[in-house]
Amino acid sequence: MKIPKHNTDLRRHVLRRDLWRIFGCLLWVSMLIGGAIAYNNNHKTYPDYRRMVGWRMALWVALAMLSGFFIFRIWKFFTDRPCTGTVVVSGLSRSYTPSPDPGAMNGVDYDFRTNTALRLRLDNGKHRRLRFEQKPGFYLYYHEGERVAKFRGLPYPINLDPDAKSGCVCSACGTWRKEKAPHCEACGMSLIDPKELI
Numbered sequence: 579m580k581i582p583k584h585n586t587d588l589r590r591h592v593l594r595r596d597l598w599r600i601f602g603c604l605l606w607v608s609m610l611i612g613g614a615i616a617y618n619n620n621h622k623t624y625p626d627y628r629r630m631v632g633w634r635m636a637l638w639v640a641l642a643m644l645s646g647f648f649i650f651r652i653w654k655f656f657t658d659r660p661c662t663g664t665v666v667v668s669g670l671s672r673s674y675t676p677s678p679d680p681g682a683m684n685g686v687d688y689d690f691r692t693n694t695a696l697r698l699r700l701d702n703g704k705h706r707r708l709r710f711e712q713k714p715g716f717y718l719y720y721h722e723g724e725r726v727a728k729f730r731g732l733p734y735p736i737n738l739d740p741d742a743k744s745g746c747v748c749s750a751c752g753t754w755r756k757e758k759a760p761h762c763e764a765c766g767m768s769l770i771d772p773k774e775l776i
């Protein structure tokens with residue numbers, strides 16, 4: 579399922595981030611390769627084992643591409659696929675990241691984050707797990723038995739109930755509100771209307 583045509587700002591948001599990712603990765607890889615070539619040119623008198631030639635250059639290029647793949651999250655192009663399914667299990671999970679904090683006893687603080695964890699039964703019978711940051715209102719919105727759609731590049735799935743009994747969620751930032759609205763009050767992005775998806 580694709581983002582509806584008239585949600586042009588959301589489509590542009592996803593496209594812009596995709597392009598920045600690809601552009602950033604290409605720039606990163608070309609800088610590393612360019613650096614190796616410049617090194618070779620500046621050290622022409624060195625023996626081969628001290629220059630970036632042959633397998634050393636091949637390894638360097640491979641490492642540049644591999645690091646770019648992770649730094650710019652290129653893997654998201656392969657893993658972040660759109661899907662539609664019914665919520666089988668809606669639960670919570672925790673994750674945390676240690677962050678330096680001079681006020682804490684041992685100098686390290688932990689930023690706890692609560693996530694909503696959904697188990698979806700897709701239309702083709704397969705199951706898929708989705709995990710995203712928990713926000714107020716999600717208890718009502720991602721209810722078991724509800725049909726939801728996840729879009730590529732947008733973290734928060736949309737409830738496909740056309741009457742929106744359980745409110746609306748912004749697919750970009752996850753802000754929940756009770757009533758239908760054309761735009762998100764927090765980030766200003768347009769909200770996807772489930773009616774457009776049926």
Ligand SMILES: [Zn+2]
Pocket residue numbers: 748749750751752753762763764765766767
């Ligand atoms: Zn928003």
